[in-house]
Amino acid sequence: MGMIYKRGNMYWIKYYRNGKPYRESTKSKKEADAKRLLKKREGEISEGKLPGFYFDKVKFDELAGGLIRDYRINQKKSLVRAERSVSHLKQRFEGAKATQITTSEIMMYIENRLEEGAANATVNRELAALKRMLNLGARQTPPKVDRVPYIPMLKENNTRKGFFEHVGYLELKKALPEYVKPIVTFGYKFGWRLSEIIELTWDRVDLKNGIVRKEPGETKNDEARTVYLDEELKGIFKKLFTERRLDTSNVFLRDGEPIRGFRKAWLKACKDAKLKGMLFHDLRRTAVRNMVRSGIPEGVAMKISGHKTRSVFDRYNIVSDRDLKLATQKQEAYLSEQEKNSTGSVLGTIQNFNEKGANRRHG
Numbered sequence: 001m002g003m004i005y006k007r008g009n010m011y012w013i014k015y016y017r018n019g020k021p022y023r024e025s026t027k028s029k030k031e032a033d034a035k036r037l038l039k040k041r042e043g044e045i046s047e048g049k050l051p052g053f054y055f056d057k058v059k060f061d062e063l064a065g066g067l068i069r070d071y072r073i074n075q076k077k078s079l080v081r082a083e084r085s086v087s088h089l090k091q092r093f094e095g096a097k098a099t100q101i102t103t104s105e106i107m108m109y110i111e112n113r114l115e116e117g118a119a120n121a122t123v124n125r126e127l128a129a130l131k132r133m134l135n136l137g138a139r140q141t142p143p144k145v146d147r148v149p150y151i152p153m154l155k156e157n158n159t160r161k162g163f164f165e166h167v168g169y170l171e172l173k174k175a176l177p178e179y180v181k182p183i184v185t186f187g188y189k190f191g192w193r194l195s196e197i198i199e200l201t202w203d204r205v206d207l208k209n210g211i212v213r214k215e216p217g218e219t220k221n222d223e224a225r226t227v228y229l230d231e232e233l234k235g236i237f238k239k240l241f242t243e244r245r246l247d248t249s250n251v252f253l254r255d256g257e258p259i260r261g262f263r264k265a266w267l268k269a270c271k272d273a274k275l276k277g278m279l280f281h282d283l284r285r286t287a288v289r290n291m292v293r294s295g296i297p298e299g300v301a302m303k304i305s306g307h308k309t310r311s312v313f314d315r316y317n318i319v320s321d322r323d324l325k326l327a328t329q330k331q332e333a334y335l336s337e338q339e340k341n342s343t344g345s346v347l348g349t350i351q352n353f354n355e356k357g358a359n360r361r362h363g
Contacts, residue, residue, distance in 0.1 A: 002042055004034045013038040017045045058137065058144045060093040060101065066144075067133035077220055085129035088113065093130075098137065103149045106130070110154065120154040127151050162282040163289055164188070168275055175269035179254045180262050182236045187280065190227050191287030191305035193220060194280050198259045201249040207241060210234050225306050 002015035011026045011034035024041070026034045064086045071079040092109045093101060106127070113123045130151060137145035164172070169188055173181050183197050196219055204213050210229040219225055229237060240251055250258040270278050284305065291301040302308075 002038045004031065004038060013041065015041050015045065056097050056099055058098040060089070060096045060098065063098060063133040063137045063144065064089065066136050066140075067129060070132075070136055081125065082129055085126040088118075088126050089130055098134070098145050101130075101134070101149060103151070106149065106151055110152070121156045124153050124156060127153060162278055163286040164275075164278070164282060168273065168278075169283075169286070171273040172269055172275055172278075175272040177262070177265050177269075179252070179259065180265055180269075182240060183252055183259070183262075184280075184283065185236060186233065187283040188287060189230065189233065191284040191291075192225075193284065193306070194261075196220070196306070198250075198252055198261075200251045202241070202244065202251055203249060205237060205241075205251060207234075207237060212237075219306055223306070223308065225303070227304055 002013060005012055005014065007025070009029050011028055011031055012023060013026060013034055014021060014023050015038060016022070022041075024037070026037050028034065068079070068083060068086065071082050076082070089109070092105070092112065096105075110123055110127070113126070114120075131148065134145050134148045137143065138148055169184075173184060176184060183194075186192065186197055187194070196214065199218075200212065200214075204215070204218075205211070206213075210233075212227050212229060214225040216224045237251070240253075243253075244251075245253065245256050248256075248258060252259050254262075266280060270276055288301060288305055288307070291304065292298060296304075
């Protein structure tokens with residue numbers, strides 16, 4: 001049986017679980033509070049649960065570490081994004097007990113992030129990371145979290161619709177440094193993600209047959225991918241091959257070193273080409289649209305760009321102002337043709353009617 005006792009002015013409780021004694025401060029000077037807490041702990045034990053104070057020892061930092069560890073063990077490609085989300089979550093929850101991460105605290109976090117200018121989609125990724133780490137803690141043996149609070153998600157309505165017209169793409173290429181141009185050309189024609197392009201190695205390139213491939217596990221959707229180079233890209237890859245360094249396997253290099261990114265060069269080129277605000281990912285949308293417009297079957301286009309789900313592919317198959325204008329012109333031509341046919345049909349009917357009337361009179 002449990003018991004209540006005092007240490008100084010504070011009440012403490014003592015109870016047993018599997019024969020092991022537990023002592024816990026009620027942090028209260030009222031005996032009634034001690035009785036309620038003792039009754040709660042005895043109820044938890046009778047239900048086979050861990051005493052609630054056990055969960056007070058677990059902090060956000062431990063749960064965040066478990067999340068990152070899970071991403072690394074499972075070799076998830078979104079590890080960098082998860083680390084970024086955790087760094088933002090730490091601003092509010094670092095050092096906090098797991099039991100203090102409540103819905104009201106989460107709502108305050110959301111409000112602060114929105115005030116900082118974070119997009120709804122960004123906040124949702126951070127909330128998803130928080131929910132994931134809490135769920136991982138709840139699944140531990142023994143569990144580190146006794147409950148996962150309700151985590152509200154924000155409505156997302158910030159899907160980008162940017163894409164390059166061919167003239168804009170050519171202007172961008174002119175403004176880019178030489179080492180970036182091959183990457184942009186490849187992205188414009190095949191719609192691969194930037195990481196999939198810059199991580200390409202020569203053992204995945206067949207220059208003789210003009211083939212570039214990715215093996216299973218090397219793409220975001222973990223599926224193999226093969227594309228055939230056109231004449232422009234064949235020339236580009238042959239040039240890159242003659243300039244390659246034998247001590248590195250990467251196809252795309254800058255001053256002999258593998259390329260990790262080119263954000264500053266991209267932003268400057270977009271500004272110079274009057275394409276401010278465009279992203280490299282907009283090349284992916286553009287490639288999808290161009291392939292579909294050129295008559296490539298959608299299933300084949302999805303294989304080339306690496307789209308696994310139809311919903312995302314359809315979202316990237318963007319309609320431009322030119323498409324809308326062309327649609328109006330086509331409809332106008334169609335209706336005009338229908339009107340001609342209708343007018344001709346009516347005139348033909350009248351003429352037949354008049355001919356029949358004239359025949360009757362002559363008869």
